[in-house]
Amino acid sequence: MDPRFRLLNGQQLLLAFVGVSVCYLLAKAIYRIYLSPLSKIPGPWYTAASELWFIWKNLGGGSIFAIHDLHQKYGPYVRIAPNTISTADLESVQKIHSTSDVYRKSEYYEKLRREVDTLPVITDLESYRHRRRAYGSAFSNSTLSLMEPAIRRNVDKLIRKIQQVTEAGEKFDLLKWFHLLSLDVLGELCYGLDFGMLQDEKVHPLVEDALSFVLLVTIRAYFPIVNRLKRVLSYVPHPKIQRFLRVEDRVYTFSSWALSNTQHRVHNCKDGKSKITLFSKILDDMNDPDVNVKTKMTMAMVRQEALMIVAAASDTTAITGTFLIWVILRHAEIRRKLVDELRAVTAGSGELDGGITDEKLKQLPYLKVVIMEVMRLYCAGQIALERVVPSGGRQIGPYFLPEETRVCSPIYTLHRDPTVFPDPELFKPERWINPTKSMEVAMLHFGGQSRPCIGQNLAMTELRLLVAGILSSCPDIELADSCTDDSMEVVDHLLINPKSHKCEVQKRKMEIIKS
Numbered sequence: 001m002d003p004r005f006r007l008l009n010g011q012q013l014l015l016a017f018v019g020v021s022v023c024y025l026l027a028k029a030i031y032r033i034y035l036s037p038l039s040k041i042p043g044p045w046y047t048a049a050s051e052l053w054f055i056w057k058n059l060g061g062g063s064i065f066a067i068h069d070l071h072q073k074y075g076p077y078v079r080i081a082p083n084t085i086s087t088a089d090l091e092s093v094q095k096i097h098s099t100s101d102v103y104r105k106s107e108y109y110e111k112l113r114r115e116v117d118t119l120p121v122i123t124d125l126e127s128y129r130h131r132r133r134a135y136g137s138a139f140s141n142s143t144l145s146l147m148e149p150a151i152r153r154n155v156d157k158l159i160r161k162i163q164q165v166t167e168a169g170e171k172f173d174l175l176k177w178f179h180l181l182s183l184d185v186l187g188e189l190c191y192g193l194d195f196g197m198l199q200d201e202k203v204h205p206l207v208e209d210a211l212s213f214v215l216l217v218t219i220r221a222y223f224p225i226v227n228r229l230k231r232v233l234s235y236v237p238h239p240k241i242q243r244f245l246r247v248e249d250r251v252y253t254f255s256s257w258a259l260s261n262t263q264h265r266v267h268n269c270k271d272g273k274s275k276i277t278l279f280s281k282i283l284d285d286m287n288d289p290d291v292n293v294k295t296k297m298t299m300a301m302v303r304q305e306a307l308m309i310v311a312a313a314s315d316t317t318a319i320t321g322t323f324l325i326w327v328i329l330r331h332a333e334i335r336r337k338l339v340d341e342l343r344a345v346t347a348g349s350g351e352l353d354g355g356i357t358d359e360k361l362k363q364l365p366y367l368k369v370v371i372m373e374v375m376r377l378y379c380a381g382q383i384a385l386e387r388v389v390p391s392g393g394r395q396i397g398p399y400f401l402p403e404e405t406r407v408c409s410p411i412y413t414l415h416r417d418p419t420v421f422p423d424p425e426l427f428k429p430e431r432w433i434n435p436t437k438s439m440e441v442a443m444l445h446f447g448g449q450s451r452p453c454i455g456q457n458l459a460m461t462e463l464r465l466l467v468a469g470i471l472s473s474c475p476d477i478e479l480a481d482s483c484t485d486d487s488m489e490v491v492d493h494l495l496i497n498p499k500s501h502k503c504e505v506q507k508r509k510m511e512i513i514k515s
């Protein structure tokens with residue numbers, strides 16, 4: 001075409017495109033800040049204008065502190081993204097997590113469900129209820145009491161390791177070892193298998209695969225282009241890339257094999273002597289024609305649920321357990337009171353532990369309040385729990401929120417509300433002796449009422465057995481010099497962690513000198 005008749009040249013076209021885009025984004029930002037139904041909710045302009053701040057804080061870590069700072073500045077309701085508000089108002093939090101008017105999980109989870117159809121990522125109420133019913137009593141206290149010997153056996157292995165390592169004058173990293181402990185426990189409880197990680201002192205390759213698998217499906221859920229890249233990557237002759245690409249086949253093969261073994265044992269051993277796992281009853285129901293199809297799990301579902309539990313549930317207990325033992329060893333008075341309490345229930349048995357069951361540990365009042373206070377300040381998941389306003393919209397505090405607005409309950413902030421927990425940063429177990437209703441409502445350490453953590457009984461049993469085992473069998477240990485308040489400062493990467501990513505203990509120096 002004759003250049004004289006061209007309306008715009010290439011450069012002008014590009015400029016026009018950039019200009020239109022900038023105007024569009026500006027108009028959108030202005031609408032979101034000043035005109036959207038959420039514009040009355042306090043918050044900085046940049047969180048109202050775009051998602052960038054929210055995404056950045058979630059990906060880069062530290063979102064729990066950033067949201068906390070916004071609440072300090074703007075009050076109990078803050079707009080943290082154009083369509084997302086965070087509320088630290090207890091009445092609203094209660095409403096959002098109530099079982100009668102359910103606010104479902106957001107599309108963030110739905111994307112993951114396309115990759116792995118497991119309980120935590122189910123968003124619609126009906127499917128959730130069916131799956132929960134299919135789990136039945138798998139995580140109930142009575143089922144767990146059958147599995148207590150397996151948990152105890154692993155805790156005992158860990159205690160022996162602590163003794164061996166510290167007796168040899170070396171430091172023992174609680175965080176690393178609690179992680180191995182949780183994984184070994186979950187291996188036994190999900191598959192009836194001993195992964196032997198406490199024995200081998202490292203993560204089993206199959207578990208490494210399961211962890212990579214969770215990473216892979218998360219990446220795939222949010223960046224579906226990875227699926228297309230898979231073909232290209234399959235030509236890259238790098239062993240690590242090739243191994244990563246085949247991770248899915250490996251974990252599914254393993255999970256199917258391990259579960260079929262469990263199913264075989266369940267079928268062939270009706271005398272109750274076979275190893276009970278969390279999935280024994282579920283696998284048994286699979287072939288029972290009397291069980292409602294809607295509340296049955298298929299083998300494919302169980303395979304994914306078991307993998308998800310092994311890969312995703314171990315960190316929470318390991319991290320919370322690490323902070324729990326750290327707090328006890330850090331405060332001589334708390335340690336002494338717990339030792340006295342344990343001694344009182346095992347009087348005459350010679351040993352503090354003396355085979356004390358979890359049923360008895362549950363009754364110990366001081367242990368209970370110490371664990372509650374640890375849950376308040378150091379439970380592993382202190383994220384802002386995200387839900388979506390149901391159809392028709394809802395009044396939340398002073399604001400009417402349209403349907404599909406995302407509402408977050410910031411656990412970190414709620415657990416540190418000074419009107420509910422005076423001196424919130426102080427570790428004061430005694431505050432739980434006569435808790436107020438508000439204190440109970442503010443605690444979301446195991447999630448809200450409508451979607452509570454399925455593994456909470458298991459986690460609590462493991463934590464109590466850990467405290468009893470360590471206090472009874474390792475009286476000579478103390479925090480190592482490397483373990484300071486600074487090294488244990490809380491950092492946030494989806495789960496909280498100690499800043500140094502370790503928590504070392506050692507044999508008491510006096511004891512070393514004596515021996």
Ligand code: HEM
Binds near residue numbers: 385451
């Ligand atoms: C101290 C340890 C633990 C803590 C602090 C913890 C915390 C939580 C929290 C806060 C939630 C709610 C998440 C949400 O609403 O989005 C949750 C859900 C869940 N947890 Fe845990 N958890 C722990 C241990 C475990 C263990 C040991 C298991 C399994 C064996 C487990 C399995 C689950 C599952 C499956 C869900 C999803 C429930 C649902 O969506 O309905 N958790 N957990």
